[in-house]
Amino acid sequence: MQSYRSEHPNHVHQLSVCVSKHYWFTNDNILRYQQKKLEVPLAKCGESKKNHLVHYVLRDHCSGVIYAEVCSSRDLNNLDGFLFRAWSRKEEYTFCGIPEHLTIPKTIESVFPEIKGRVSLLGVIFPKVTSGFQSGIRDIKSLESFMSFYLDKPFCELQESMQKISRCFSSEKSRTGNESKIQLWENGINTVNIPSESWLEIA
DSSP states (O other): OTTOOOSSTTSEEEEEEEEEEEEEEOTTOBEEEOSSOOOOOGGGGGGSSSEEEEEEEEEETTTOOEEEEEEETTBOOOHHHHHHHHHSOOSSOOOOOOOSEEEOOHHHHHHSTTHHHHHHTTTOBOOOOOTTTOOHHHHHHHHHTTGGGGTTSBHHHHHHHHHHHHHHHHTSBOTTSSSBHHHHHHHHOOOOOOOOHHHHHOO
16 A cells, blocks of 8 residues: 555545535525635634535546535534445445445544444555545546536536436546546446344444
8 A cells, every 4th residue: 555556446435524614605595606715624613603515525646536414504414424425335326335445534433433443344444545546636626517407406406316416427438548537436346245133333
């Protein structure tokens, strides 16, 4: 892992949770956009006067495939539940499976201090996160290009469409240029380990 390369799909997953710099919700949960950047750290977003859009993104380092969800800063998603859904089998999206390694930035760990202990129960190893290895920022910029379709619409419409948006993002060309990201993942995956529901119930 010192070379920061993944050998195959589901070898390394990268976790990102961050506050949108441009999108927020009204008191009626309608999505809004503002040009001036909203510089609010994840640890402080619950104290903000605005109700911010918060991104949860899990990225397979080898293929570039992602699974993404959104929530509001006043009602942060349970991180265990997000990872469970990301790693579980899905009807319309083939990406699934527990990785061998998971990168968790310190900004996320400070807000969700129990997450490493919980995920370690699945046998996952945590490599050191470096700025060059964690690529959530560029993924989120790409994801937000889809957000404009949901401007002035209720949060529930965006929330319900996130799996579709993840599929669209992952259908783009991979870095090899010969196949899409999801095709690269599908062609390279062997065994897939799925988390059991009992994992979520462990105190």
